[in-house]
Amino acid sequence: MRSTFLTLLFSGVLAISSAFAQDKYFTKNGQVSFFSSTPMENIEASNNNATSVIDAKTGKMEFAILMKAFKFEKALMEEHFNENYVESGKYPKATFAGNITNLSGVDFSKNGTYKVNVKGKMTIHGVTKDVEAPGTITVENGKVKANSVFNVAPEDYKIEIPKLVREKIAKEIKVTVNMDYQALKS
Amino acid sequence: MKSFRKFFLLALTFFAVLPTVFAQDDLLSLIEDDKPTTEFAKASFKTTRVINSQSLENTASGVLDMKISHRFGPLNGGAYELFGLDAATIRIGLDYGISKHLMVGVGRSSVQKTYDGFLKMKLLRQSSGARSMPVTVIWFSGMALNSLKWQNPERNNYFSSRLAYTHQLIFGRKFSEGFTLQFMPTLVHRNLTATDAEKHDVIAIGVAGRQKLTRRLAINAEYYYVLPDQIAENMRNSLAIGFDIETGGHVFQLHFTNSTAMVEKGFITETDGNWFDGDIRFGFNISRVFTIKQSNKD
Numbered sequence: 001m002r003s004t005f006l007t008l009l010f011s012g013v014l015a016i017s018s019a020f021a022q023d024k025y026f027t028k029n030g031q032v033s034f035f036s037s038t039p040m041e042n043i044e045a046s047n048n049n050a051t052s053v054i055d056a057k058t059g060k061m062e063f064a065i066l067m068k069a070f071k072f073e074k075a076l077m078e079e080h081f082n083e084n085y086v087e088s089g090k091y092p093k094a095t096f097a098g099n100i101t102n103l104s105g106v107d108f109s110k111n112g113t114y115k116v117n118v119k120g121k122m123t124i125h126g127v128t129k130d131v132e133a134p135g136t137i138t139v140e141n142g143k144v145k146a147n148s149v150f151n152v153a154p155e156d157y158k159i160e161i162p163k164l165v166r167e168k169i170a171k172e173i174k175v176t177v178n179m180d181y182q183a184l185k186s
Numbered sequence: 187m188k189s190f191r192k193f194f195l196l197a198l199t200f201f202a203v204l205p206t207v208f209a210q211d212d213l214l215s216l217i218e219d220d221k222p223t224t225e226f227a228k229a230s231f232k233t234t235r236v237i238n239s240q241s242l243e244n245t246a247s248g249v250l251d252m253k254i255s256h257r258f259g260p261l262n263g264g265a266y267e268l269f270g271l272d273a274a275t276i277r278i279g280l281d282y283g284i285s286k287h288l289m290v291g292v293g294r295s296s297v298q299k300t301y302d303g304f305l306k307m308k309l310l311r312q313s314s315g316a317r318s319m320p321v322t323v324i325w326f327s328g329m330a331l332n333s334l335k336w337q338n339p340e341r342n343n344y345f346s347s348r349l350a351y352t353h354q355l356i357f358g359r360k361f362s363e364g365f366t367l368q369f370m371p372t373l374v375h376r377n378l379t380a381t382d383a384e385k386h387d388v389i390a391i392g393v394a395g396r397q398k399l400t401r402r403l404a405i406n407a408e409y410y411y412v413l414p415d416q417i418a419e420n421m422r423n424s425l426a427i428g429f430d431i432e433t434g435g436h437v438f439q440l441h442f443t444n445s446t447a448m449v450e451k452g453f454i455t456e457t458d459g460n461w462f463d464g465d466i467r468f469g470f471n472i473s474r475v476f477t478i479k480q481s482n483k484d
Contacts, residue, residue, distance in 0.1 A: 026217045053213035062213040068225070074477045075246030083229050084401045084432070089363045097213075162402070165434040184216060 023057040023108070025144045025181035032065050032177050034152070036170040043077060043169065045070040052179050054146065059103035061118060061146075063096040063177075085159050086125050094124040096131075106137055113138045118148065124157040135177070144181040149174065227312035227322065230360035233437045233473050234281060234289070234306075236394040236408045237426040238445060238453045242322045242358040242368055244308055245283035245291075248479030253279040253293070255448050255471040262464035270467055277448040282478075295448055302449045304328030304352075312359055324356040330451045347378035352450035354392075364398035372410070374451050385416040390454050396430070404430040406441070410454050417455045424457040428469075439471040 030050030036043040047070045052063045067088035072078040082088040098120015100106065106114040119132045135148030151172040154161060161169050231241035234251065245251045259273030267273065279293030279302075287308045294301050310323040330350045336343045351374070358368030370392035379386060394408035410424045428441020444459030444466050445452070459465035 024213070024216065028217065051214060051217060053216055055213055060213060064214055073480050075249055076475050076477075079229055080432075080434070087401070162433070168434070 024053060024055050024184040026053045026184045027051065027179050027181050030063070030065075030177070030179040032175065034070075034176070035174045037174070038168055038170050041168040043072070045072045045078070045081065047071070050177075050179070052146075052181070053184065054144065054179075054181060056106075056108040056144075059100035059106075061096070061098055061100065061120070065094045067092060067094060085154070085161070091124075091126045094122070096120055096122045098131075100137075106139075108139055108144065111139055111141065116146075122152075124152070125159050127157040129156055142183065146177070146179040146181065148177045151175070222315045224313050224315045224317040227314075227360045230312075230322070230358065230366040231396055231406070232404055232430040232432055233439070233471075235439070235471060235473075236368075236396065236406050237428050237439060237441045237443060237471070238424065238448055239370060239392060239394050239408050239410075239450075240306060240324070240326050240354070240356060241394070241396075242324060242356060242360070242366065244286070244306060244324075245281045245289045245475070247283045247286045248477060249283045250476045250478050251281040251283075252474050252476070253277070253281065253471055255279070255469065257443065257446050257448065257467045257469040260459060260465045260467055261442075275446055275448075293449070295452070297447045297452060299333040300330050300447070300449055300452065301333060302328060302330040321357050321359045324358075326352070326354040326356060328352045328450055330449045350374060350376045350451035352454070354450065364404075365395070367393070367395040369393055370410075372450065372454060374454050376451065376455065380418065384418055388416045388455050389413045392454075402432040406430055406439070412454065420458055421455065422457050422460060424453045425461060437471075437473045439473075441469055441471075442466050443469060 028051045029048055030052050031046065031048050032050045033044065033046035047065055049069045050063060050065045052061065054061045067086045068082060070078070070081060072081065098118050101117045101119050106116060114137045116135050116137050117132065118135055120130075121128050122131045131150070133148050133150035135146060138145040152175050153172050154169070155171070229243070231243045234241055234243050234245055235253070255277045257275045259267055259270035261269050263270050263272070275296045277293050277295040279291055281289055281291035283289045289306050290304065291306070292301070292303045304326060305328075306324060306326045308322065308324055310319055310321065312322040313319045328351070330352070332348045332350075352372065354370050354372040356368050356370050358366060360366045372390045372392055374388040374390065376386055376388070390410045390412040392408060392410040394406070396404050396406045398404045405427070406429070407427045408425070412421075412423055422444060424443065424445045426441050426443035426445065428439055428443075431438040431440065444461050445457040446459070446467065447453045447456055459467065
């Protein structure tokens, strides 16, 4: 009888912890933009539909970005981006899955800005690379924000740039990520 | 009985743990959207023309597209004429996207010193997802003005005799990343015909397609079948085959065609070249776009 009670208690505790734990945060309107700067031309695009989930308990982070949702100032740039460079018909999403390596330095229950380091795998154009980038996590009254700026080299992801336009597209493209997370209720 | 209850409770425990275990594996699946979004087919052709014909694409809103097109002389002119390169006809045109659905264009061709203007409107857009539409449908209407000096100035000539109109519906589908096909039922109305035997209203059915060979290279073809007994006997159906080559801001279209004219009324009703006699012409279109107004909304 005692063991039955213990099992019941155990399962009860587990059920509660998974139902009420406020340790996951998500967004569907994350902002990701990139900027390519050369003496010939500046190219800028932004995407306000990035999705991301962050697990405060394990430090796991995941991102998915629909490539077609990047908006450019020139329609032709957008077409070329999708058609020729990232081939969004074939590779519709860019993803990142990784971990906060210094999770112990972040207290999700306390207001503050925390410097973090994120390490993981990024997939663009069907090519997966190990990447590492610095960022900050801001906790403000239960709300979690994250941002990061890092560089991506198109070459690393087998995105070919023809000779004719090589002077117009930077070797390293600056990517800015701004996420406004909400608590995930499951 | 007791052991059964114990097993049941254990199973319960297991199922309580299970979802949290799975969640660890793929965080994003937690917020997966069950609502599908609508996705419109894009870039069914590299530019707004297949070769001579209008394609399924419109000039983007706020974008000006300058098109310079050449058709050389017939290949069977031989080496003396450098296979047609000694003679050239030209059309210079400007297209502008008023909105994502509507574009307008004007042009001037050296053939019959023709001025032309047109409207092209997307009625339906091919899409998948929440709202699914199998085809894109476009309405095209154009006008051409022959500004040659009157052939018989002593006759009573009317300005309206210079005009011809084309109305066309384009039904097309981008079947895959690389393959697009379109059908174009067309009506050309000519206010003046050379002989009484020719019809003022000419009905033709066009078909055009493109197959991408690489990301920046595609092969295009188009053909117009003119229903019998409508145009002069020596006129033929227009056939053109060519390549689209894209280099950043430009699209080059290189092709062979038996038509000389580059406006609908011309290449549908006044094509006299015969492919089998080598009476075909090399030609090219160059397109250069300028963003006039930045209003790039989907």
